[in-house]
Amino acid sequence: MDLAVKHNPQNRGSARDFVYETLRYSILHLKLKPGTKMSEQDVSDQFQVSRTPIREVFVRLFQEELVEIYPQRGTYVSLINLRHLEEGRFVRETMEKAVIREAAGELSKSDLFKLESNLAAQEVCRKNRNYFRMLALDDEFHATIFRACGMERTWSTVQQLNNDFYRVRVLRLAHDFRWDTILSQHYAIFEALKNGEGDRAEGITQDHLRMVIVEKDELKLEYPDYFVDI
Amino acid sequence: MDLAVKHNPQNRGSARDFVYETLRYSILHLKLKPGTKMSEQDVSDQFQVSRTPIREVFVRLFQEELVEIYPQRGTYVSLINLRHLEEGRFVRETMEKAVIREAAGELSKSDLFKLESNLAAQEVCRKNRNYFRMLALDDEFHATIFRACGMERTWSTVQQLNNDFYRVRVLRLAHDFRWDTILSQHYAIFEALKNGEGDRAEGITQDHLRMVIVEKDELKLEYPDYFVDI
DNA sequence: CCAAATAAACTACCATGGTAGTATATATAG
DNA sequence: CTATATATACTACCATGGTAGTTTATTTGG
Structure with a gap:
């Protein structure tokens, strides 16, 4: 394991938070492969902090099911x-689907502006084939809708349940991804939300979220030791 | 703060887990009042363990929004x-509602048996006015349905989002609670699930979950310092 | 050469001491 | 008496050492 990062105490925030953010990001973006061993000692050496905050980070990551601790x-x-x-x-x-229905026709000017800006950014990313940033913008688009309904907590919770899905998306990033379709769906959702067409927004969202069904057998063949057998 | 508990190392499981379970239970059942200060030192004295595992427990509880840590x-x-x-x-x-719809007509004999046993236990509790146990059985009834659909994780997550609601339910426990209606709704859900009437099960569930709307102003008057101002 | 017993290495777990930052009590100046 | 300055107490944060349990390497007996 090599993260090549050091905690700089100049940074605001505790060492614990810094290590947490870094490890979380590393796991979700597969810089740390599934199954990798990460001992307190190793990680504390990497980050140049003692084992205590590392342990506390492990507890947090364990709570999110990002790591497994075997005593x-x-x-x-x-x-x-x-x-x-x-x-x-x-x-x-x-x-x-439930949130989109609530949101339709209820978004403020400011929220609609955020969505529109996001879509513009997605256009740029698509042109430049910056898929990594595209992934972030995709999530940010949907997060904005949740946030606009005062449901940011719900978004975070749903995201947490989809941590494994996020990792799969990163795995698929290299492959030819249907970004064109995804982007046009985002546009359609935006329009439906603006015009208060709840049913339509819900329908597109359903298609949108079902598009990204992954071929599990294919994945398991390509990365055999990243997955648990069920 | 006085929990009058000591960690017995004889108990299987780490001190950390024991303290976590105990504190979590205490908070959710208002043995620890909202706003109570709980310093590392105090808690470690109470449980007769050092501050390290206590800190780790605090991190877990913080992740679940059961405590707030001000550095x-x-x-x-x-x-x-x-x-x-x-x-x-x-x-x-x-x-x-979505899960109930999936579950209708799909439950195994074993799952239906669990539900029926649970209902029988609820009857006993109602007769004996054991409301505390009734609360647990209520949750267990719904958990069983989620579990039967392979959605235990979802149940836990939803429960976590409802931690504050759980505390309110405990607060209301003393008051006259509509257990009769709740129990009869449970019966109706059970029957609908058994007969595969998805629509009906969903409808009852909606009524069921909307029954427990609480009078917020009343609560704030009665327990003024338990709530955050919004 | 192989299998069982032993030794060494490694792990997360827990205890404890020191530190910087914060809040409160006390003392001091006006 | 009041407002400011100082001292004290308290907090979570982090470093480090020891321990019991586990795994791996080594040795021993056949």
């Missing part, structure tokens, strides 16, 4: 659970 | 947030 044996980056993938999808679709 | 100032039991209450309700209703 006296070791702490490992969680394997991707394909069953969790389905469950996360189901929750996301159910919740987002 | 160098103190750690406090979270106040109840009435806005979170609404959000939790919305998520619960949305998800449970």
Whole structure:
């Protein structure tokens, strides 16, 4: 494991928070592969902080199911659970359809502006084939809608249930991804929201979220040791 | 703060887990009042363990929004947030209606048996006016349905979003609660699930979950310092 | 050469001491 | 008496050392 980062105490915020953010990001973006061993000692050496804050970070990551702690044996980056993938999808679709319906016609000028700006940024990313940033903008688009309804907490929670899905999306990033379709769907959702067409917004959202069904067998073949057997 | 508990190392499981379970239970059941200060030192004295595992427990509870940590100032039991209450309700209703619909007609003999046993236990509790246990059985009834659909994780997540609601339910426990109606609704849900009447199960669930709307102003008057102002 | 017993290495768990930052009580100046 | 300055107490944060449990490497007996 090599993250090549050091905690700079100049940075505002505790060492704990810094390590947490860094490790979380590393796991979700597969800089730390599923199944990787991460001992307190190793990580504390990497970050140049003592083991105490590292342990506390492990507890946080454990709570989010990003790592698994085996007492006296070791702490490992969680394997991707394909069953969790389905469950996360189901929750996301159910919740987002409900939220979209609430949001239709109720968004403020400011919220609509945020969405429109986001779409413009997505255009740029698509042209430049910056898929990594595209992924972030995609999530940010949907987060904005949740936030506009005062449901940011719900968004975070749903995202947490979709941590494994996020990792799969990163895995698929290299492959030819249907960004054109995705972007046009985002436009359609935006228009429907603006015009207060709840039913239509909900319908597009359903198609949108079902588009990204992944070929599980294919994934398991390509990255055999990233997944848990079920 | 006085929990009058000591960690017995004989108990299987780490001190950390024991303290976590105990504190979590204490907060949710208002043995620790919202706003209570809980310093590392105090808690570690109470449990007769060192401050290290206590800190790790605080991190876990913080992640669940059960405590708030102010660096160098103190750690406090979270106040109840009435806005979170609404959000939790919305998520619960949305998800449970979707799950109930999936479950209708698909439950195994074993699952139906569990539900029926649970209902029998509820009868006993109602007769004996054991409302505390009734609360647990209520949740267990709904958890069983989620679990039967392979959605235990979802249930836990939804529950976490409803932590504040749980505390309010405990507060209301003393008051005259409509247990008769609740129980009869449980029966109706059970029957609908058994007969595969998805629509009907969903409808009852909606009524069921909307029954427990609480009078916020009343609550704030009775327990003024338990809530955050919004 | 192989299998069982032993030794060494490694792990997360917990205890404890020191530190910088914050809040409160006390003392001091006006 | 009041407002400001100082001292004290308290907090969570981090560093570090020891420990029991686990895994791996080594040795021993056949």
